[in-house]
Amino acid sequence: MDAFPAFFPLSGKTVVIAGAGEAAQAKVRLFEGSPATIRRLDGAQALDPQAYAGAALAFIASPDDAFAASAAGAARAAGVPVNVVDRPALCDFTTPAVIDRGEVVAAIGTGGASPMLATLLRHDIEARVPEGAGRIAALFASLQDEVRAALPDPHRRRAFLRAALTGPAAEAAARGDKAGAAKLLLAALARDEPGAGMVQFVDARGPADLLTLRAARTLASADVLVCDEAAHADVLALARRDAERTGPQSVEHLAALAAQGLRVARLVTNPAWRNEQAALETAGVETEVLPIAR
Numbered sequence: 001m002d003a004f005p006a007f008f009p010l011s012g013k014t015v016v017i018a019g020a021g022e023a024a025q026a027k028v029r030l031f032e033g034s035p036a037t038i039r040r041l042d043g044a045q046a047l048d049p050q051a052y053a054g055a056a057l058a059f060i061a062s063p064d065d066a067f068a069a070s071a072a073g074a075a076r077a078a079g080v081p082v083n084v085v086d087r088p089a090l091c092d093f094t095t096p097a098v099i100d101r102g103e104v105v106a107a108i109g110t111g112g113a114s115p116m117l118a119t120l121l122r123h124d125i126e127a128r129v130p131e132g133a134g135r136i137a138a139l140f141a142s143l144q145d146e147v148r149a150a151l152p153d154p155h156r157r158r159a160f161l162r163a164a165l166t167g168p169a170a171e172a173a174a175r176g177d178k179a180g181a182a183k184l185l186l187a188a189l190a191r192d193e194p195g196a197g198m199v200q201f202v203d204a205r206g207p208a209d210l211l212t213l214r215a216a217r218t219l220a221s222a223d224v225l226v227c228d229e230a231a232h233a234d235v236l237a238l239a240r241r242d243a244e245r246t247g248p249q250s251v252e253h254l255a256a257l258a259a260q261g262l263r264v265a266r267l268v269t270n271p272a273w274r275n276e277q278a279a280l281e282t283a284g285v286e287t288e289v290l291p292i293a294r
Contacts, residue, residue, distance in 0.1 A: 003094065005107060010036040013056040016080065018046035018071045022062035023085045030098065046071045052078035059095075061085040097121065102134025132174025136165070138179045139173040143189075150189050155223050155244070159197065159261030162221075164188055197258035198286040199272060201277055206232025215290040222265035224257055230269040233279035239265065251279040258285045 010031075017027045018041040028176060031038055036056075045051050047070045052058055058075035062068045072090045075082040084090040096107035097118040109171040140147070140161065164170060164185060173181035176290045201216045202211070204227065211219075219225075219239040226249050227236065239245075243265075254276075257264050266273065277287050 003109065004124075005096070005109060007105065007107075008056060010056070012036045013037070014039055014054055016041060016052050016058040016075065018042065018058065018075070019062035019067070019085075021061065021063065027059045027061055027085070027095075030033055030095075032090060033100075041071075042067045049074045049077040055080045057093075058082045059085070060090075061102045067182065101131065101137075103137035104133040132176075135176060135181075136170045139169065139178070139185060140164075143182060143185055146186065146206045150192070155262055156260060158210060158223055159263075160189070160192065162263075163261070170194040172177075194284050196286060197261045197263060198288060199254050199258055199264045199266050199277075199280055200288045200290055201266045201268055201273055202235070202290050203269075204228065204231035204235045205269050206235050208232065208238055209233035211235065211238070218263075218265055218288075221263060224264045225267060226254065226264055227267040228269040231267040232269075249287045251276060251283065254280060255283050255285045 012035070015031055015266045016039045017024055024040075027039060028040075037121060039051075039055065041051050046060075046067070052075045055078070058072075058080045060068050060071045060075070061084075062071070065087075068084050068087055069090060070086050072082045072087075076092070081092040082090070083093055083095055086176075088094065094109055096109035098105040106145075108121045110118045117164045147157060147161070151160055167184075167188060169184035169188060172184055200222070202215050202218060204286050208216075216238055219235070222243055225236075225239055225243050225245045226247070227245060228248060254264060254266070258280075266276070277289065280287050
């Protein structure tokens with residue numbers, strides 16, 4: 001990872017956009033609908049560090065190299081992180097291709113190396129993110145404290161939220177029915193019915209590029225990783241960093257995890273897993289085998 005992605009809260013913040021022309025207007029459009037206050041600067045004013053005071057971010061857009069460099073210096077002198085359009089060497093940060101769904105924001109960056117590639121990837125991902133995703137996120141944010149209080153165990157809470165994301169409350173939120181969605185989510189919370197857990201067997205011999213897309217998604221969403229000692233490091237790197245990780249466990253323990261509504265990724269490297277899967281199936285636990293192409 002050559003650059004660390006981060007999200008800056010915009011509520012109550014000021015964003016400076018210095019310069020003129022289409023590139024500057026594009027930055028203005030980027031912040032349309034956001035809660036930030038936009039401060040436009042041009043000419044001599046954009047070269048004065050005082051003009052950037054109190055800003056959270058600054059964007060410089062100008063075809064004039066000397067102006068761009070001087071304005072960037074002024075912003076930096078005011079202690080404001082700065083982005084200079086089409087001049088990576090002058091940037092403290094780069095601007096990603098953004099997918100905006102309100103509360104849900106996704107960003108694709110290439111460190112300034114290939115903005116066109118980032119844009120193409122954005123279009124591909126954008127088609128997969130429903131318009132109502134932001135409203136669903138807002139619903140969960142509004143009841144976050146209630147969910148945490150009712151379900152203090154992180155695994156149990158994650159299982160509940162995963163089930164709720166595809167349930168009636170999320171559907172109501174996506175339609176814009178805020179009151180109905182909140183009522184449905186609170187009702188589901190009161191019932192506290194665990195979603196269906198399962199154990200998914202992933203061939204972890206590596207390398208990671210042999211994994212199917214479904215196997216990669218399993219690793220990214222698993223609550224618990226149960227790993228053979230020889231699991232390939234590149235495969236492990238695809239898993240959620242905050243997922244619980246353990247060595248091999250008994251069939252009874254795996255069944256107990258699934259009974260809690262948890263998704264267990266069983267990372268296997270030898271044929272003995274077949275006996276394990278058969279025992280889980282006999283115990284009534286849903287399993288899935290995700291092989292790799294060799």
